[in-house]
Amino acid sequence: MAKGPLVLTEAAVGALNARLAQLLVDANAKTALVVGSSGQLITAAGSTGGLDTLSLAALLSGAFSSTRALAKVFGERGFKAMLQEGDREHVFMHALGTGDLLVVLFGADTPAGLVKFQVSQAMARLDAQVDALYAPAPDAGLGGAIGARIDSLF
């Protein structure tokens, strides 16, 4: 059976963003994203100017999913994190307990070890907060007429 929508309340997103903002300070990083297992952007904190975060989320999810599949080919069962090192920009991704993905973008002036360490320190609380997003949701309150309204969108 397909799952219902993931409903994010303002309070939940606000609390999660505050946690991500603290992680950015602790890790001297620029941007943190939480990306759903289906490639959807759940939230972003920090500097996102100039980034197409929706496309970025899809690519990050694809990169992580395919690398995890590759790890399975080699018999790895506990694949949880990957680091992409560029000349100027680095990306660290870590799986969350929900199957979603925490992504941290940071510059060459920040040691990757610091980011990994701070992510590991923050992971338990982040896991709990993201897990709580999946609690039974309030009615989305969108009303039954939403399908009819789409005619005006095209």
Add this chain to the structure above:
Amino acid sequence: MALVNYASREIGCKIVYYGTGLGGKTTNLAFIHERMPQENRGEMVSLATATERTLFFDFLSLDLGSVQGFKTRFALYTVPGQEEYNASRRLILNGVDGIVFVADSDPAKFRENVESLKNMAENLASYGVGMEDVPLVLQYNKRDLPGAVPLEHLQRALNPGGLPAFQAVAARGLGVMETLKTCAKGVLTRLG
């Protein structure tokens, strides 16, 4: 899985274009990209081979305006149709909210269409999702081909349940927006 975000007042949904290799999935996305105003769409991302065959996926984000005060954002994906890329197809179906199945009207592709639909059902089942759980729209593409498979043959083989279906010539944009609109409407209706 659709996402309803009260903080940003956005609804996010995922639509996947599925079907045989060279059937016109990427062509659908390219036309939508070309047709939609720049302010309503992101850039089209294609992870393709040197010969422009889809290797992993194509991606296009669309902002289809507002309903009930929520911005509706659709993430459109294609899958690689070639048989050997099934692992990629399965990954891309994760969390899908709506599917467009693009069938090729070329008689030589008839059996491949049937196999691809079966493959889609198997991949959905790997996530515990049945075909009836996701809004599905069929698109019979390349209707301008000489000797195209008659519509009723395609319907009988691929759509015995009478799901929404459209004839299309995606290379000329015919039937493309109608297909997308019907799928998007099906997705949003389920949310409502």
